[in-house]
Amino acid sequence: MADLSVKVAGVEFKNPVIPASGVFGYGREYEEFYSLSRLGGISTKGTTGQMRTGNLAPRIAETPMGMLNSVGLQNPGIDRFISHELPNLMQKDTVIIANIAGSTPEECAEVAAKLDSTDVHMIELNISCPNVKQGGAAFGVTCEGASSVTRIVRNATKKPLIVKLSPNVTDIASIAKAVEAEGADSVSLINTLLGMRIDINTGRPVLRNNCGGMSGPAVFPIAVRMVWQVANAVSIPVIGMGGISSGRDAIEMMMAGASAVQVGAAIITDPFAPVKIIEEMNQFLDEKGIKSVREIIGSVKPW
Amino acid sequence: MKYTQGKYILLEKKAIAKQIYDFTILCPDIAQAASEGQFVNILPEGHTLRRPISICGIDREAGTLRIVFMAKGEGTQKLADTPKGANLDIVGPLGHGFAMNEVSGKTIITGGGIGVPPLLPLAKHYGSRAVVILGFRSADAVILKKDFEATGAEVIICTDDGSYGVHGMVTKPLEEEIAEAGQVLSCGPMPMLKAISAVSEAKNVPCQVSLEERMGCGVGACLVCACRVKKNGEERFGHVCKDGPVFDSKEVMW
Numbered sequence A: 001m002a003d004l005s006v007k008v009a010g011v012e013f014k015n016p017v018i019p020a021s022g023v024f025g026y027g028r029e030y031e032e033f034y035s036l037s038r039l040g041g042i043s044t045k046g047t048t049g050q051m052r053t054g055n056l057a058p059r060i061a062e063t064p065m066g067m068l069n070s071v072g073l074q075n076p077g078i079d080r081f082i083s084h085e086l087p088n089l090m091q092k093d094t095v096i097i098a099n100i101a102g103s104t105p106e107e108c109a110e111v112a113a114k115l116d117s118t119d120v121h122m123i124e125l126n127i128s129c130p131n132v133k134q135g136g137a138a139f140g141v142t143c144e145g146a147s148s149v150t151r152i153v154r155n156a157t158k159k160p161l162i163v164k165l166s167p168n169v170t171d172i173a174s175i176a177k178a179v180e181a182e183g184a185d186s187v188s189l190i191n192t193l194l195g196m197r198i199d200i201n202t203g204r205p206v207l208r209n210n211c212g213g214m215s216g217p218a219v220f221p222i223a224v225r226m227v228w229q230v231a232n233a234v235s236i237p238v239i240g241m242g243g244i245s246s247g248r249d250a251i252e253m254m255m256a257g258a259s260a261v262q263v264g265a266a267i268i269t270d271p272f273a274p275v276k277i278i279e280e281m282n283q284f285l286d287e288k289g290i291k292s293v294r295e296i297i298g299s300v301k302p303w
Numbered sequence B: 001m002k003y004t005q006g007k008y009i010l011l012e013k014k015a016i017a018k019q020i021y022d023f024t025i026l027c028p029d030i031a032q033a034a035s036e037g038q039f040v041n042i043l044p045e046g047h048t049l050r051r052p053i054s055i056c057g058i059d060r061e062a063g064t065l066r067i068v069f070m071a072k073g074e075g076t077q078k079l080a081d082t083p084k085g086a087n088l089d090i091v092g093p094l095g096h097g098f099a100m101n102e103v104s105g106k107t108i109i110t111g112g113g114i115g116v117p118p119l120l121p122l123a124k125h126y127g128s129r130a131v132v133i134l135g136f137r138s139a140d141a142v143i144l145k146k147d148f149e150a151t152g153a154e155v156i157i158c159t160d161d162g163s164y165g166v167h168g169m170v171t172k173p174l175e176e177e178i179a180e181a182g183q184v185l186s187c188g189p190m191p192m193l194k195a196i197s198a199v200s201e202a203k204n205v206p207c208q209v210s211l212e213e214r215m216g217c218g219v220g221a222c223l224v225c226a227c228r229v230k231k232n233g234e235e236r237f238g239h240v241c242k243d244g245p246v247f248d249s250k251e252v253m254w
């Protein structure tokens, strides 16, 4: 049994596997499959200042080895999250990461400030959600936008702050450096890549929103590349995600420089994906005689 | 633990009409927990998204489930190609099914096309207290007629082109039967469900409809299967996989 524990921004995780924001709700549904205490942590559905109803359906499309979604940040709003979801989650013996978003930096800061007085372990600021028309994309795709939202959220909370980056940018490493300079304790990446599918029989986009965020195994090599570039550019810990669906993928992502990983689409394919990934990682490390998963973080030997 | 995921053996498979397959799957734990109107989410090998398929029969003693589905696109075609004896990766039982209320009048069970399979367990339950009205495109698309007749319910078949049974839509016989009905239970394409609800609501007969939407997780976590519903006068997004697939017709915003 290898030591799977990791530390990110001062927070201890019993293992590095975290269901990604948006696929796991607030954990209630998956508790019907397995105990949430087996997970390293949980990143909750993106929460905004007010309740949001999200986009019209269809909100999902299949792609070769992947999927598109256009949920559009549907959530009950921060007050209800704190009163109805967080107390339950805090009892699950796993690290709880509150994923937050907003249409303006001020909204993000307001949400972060409300979380500051709760027991939540970490805040993950989504500056990249490409689904909401006036949302993340507007400030998450430039260094100035990313800096300004990080600065104001940083001032609103003392909680460990993870900034979740958008891959829909020219140079993700420079955005990572910009948010590090504003006091982010960690960065997580990648959020979904903007995509589109058209039903050729009707000539209509499959998603009612026309475009959506792509994720799943198809994006994995892009995510590995971006995590590697970012890990080389910053000194804060990186949480890697995008297309991870096996223990081997998780190991690869950590070799690229991730201190922990998140799993999204793979949970939609297989509800047990996170627990299987934990078991497979452990098996791989044992086979290789590696005592701690921490040894593999950033261990890639580039040519 | 309410949900189960596993690999289950395909015991029997038959093609019962053009592109329509009838599977019997050995999955005792899911069969034990399943109820009328629920569905299972099946993963076609190599795909990212599971395919939601309604439960058409539950045999708790044998530990089997029956599903009847159309090979429509790539995923369902792959499921249809599964050889007998091979495994199917299934999550279930899922969703909020039909409320099996006891009513004083007749129970009308109605629907059409590939929406018909989940109605069979309802006909079994209500037997001779039910009238079953099924609609199909044409005679060669008619499925499960004998199965419905074996339940003891009165069965009326309609076809769009008149090649079998009543010529026209299910709402035609429904208009006649509704006067003596205590409730209507339905599943089929949206326009049909909308018409069925209108007929039922006009006579104040409670009506339950089983809806379809594209799904991801199937358990209520990913929020992709949204549908607009109205509850206590308040409009919101419901989720077909968890709040449904069966809804009170009055809640649905057509």
Ligand SMILES: Cc1cc2nc3c(=O)[nH]c(=O)nc-3n(C[C@H](O)[C@H](O)[C@H](O)COP(=O)(O)OP(=O)(O)OC[C@H]3O[C@@H](n4cnc5c(N)ncnc54)[C@H](O)[C@@H]3O)c2cc1C
Pocket: A061, A062, B039, B049, B050, B051, B052, B053, B054, B055, B068, B069, B070, B071, B072, B073, B074, B075, B076, B077, B114, B117, B118, B211, B212, B213, B214, B215, B245
């Ligand atoms: C609750 C529920 C119960 C169902 N029960 C049955 C049944 O008993 N028998 C049956 O034949 N069909 C049933 N369907 C419809 C069935 O799920 C779709 O026909 C099937 O998913 C299409 O997949 P595909 O691979 O053939 O098509 P593709 O076009 O390859 O599918 C692409 C994606 O779109 C989704 N999709 C496409 N059409 C539909 C649809 N009509 N509804 C939901 N998702 C869709 C697929 O699941 C997949 O994610 C049910 C749907 C729902 C929501």
Ligand SMILES: Cc1cc2nc3c(=O)[nH]c(=O)nc-3n(C[C@H](O)[C@H](O)[C@H](O)COP(=O)(O)O)c2cc1C
Pocket: A020, A021, A022, A023, A045, A046, A047, A069, A071, A073, A099, A126, A129, A164, A190, A191, A192, A214, A215, A216, A217, A219, A241, A242, A243, A244, A262, A263, A264, A265, A266, B216, B222, B224
């Ligand atoms: C249905 C769905 C909903 C999502 N919702 C959110 C969200 O609310 N906030 C967020 O930061 N990311 C959200 N994401 C993005 C994921 O957290 C993750 O970054 C992305 O899907 C890449 O990982 P994957 O390939 O493992 O899915 C969502 C993804 C999916 C598939």
Ligand code: FES
Pocket: B214, B215, B216, B217, B218, B219, B220, B221, B222, B223, B224, B225, B239, B240, B241, B242
């Ligand atoms: S399919 Fe995920 S919430 Fe309904």
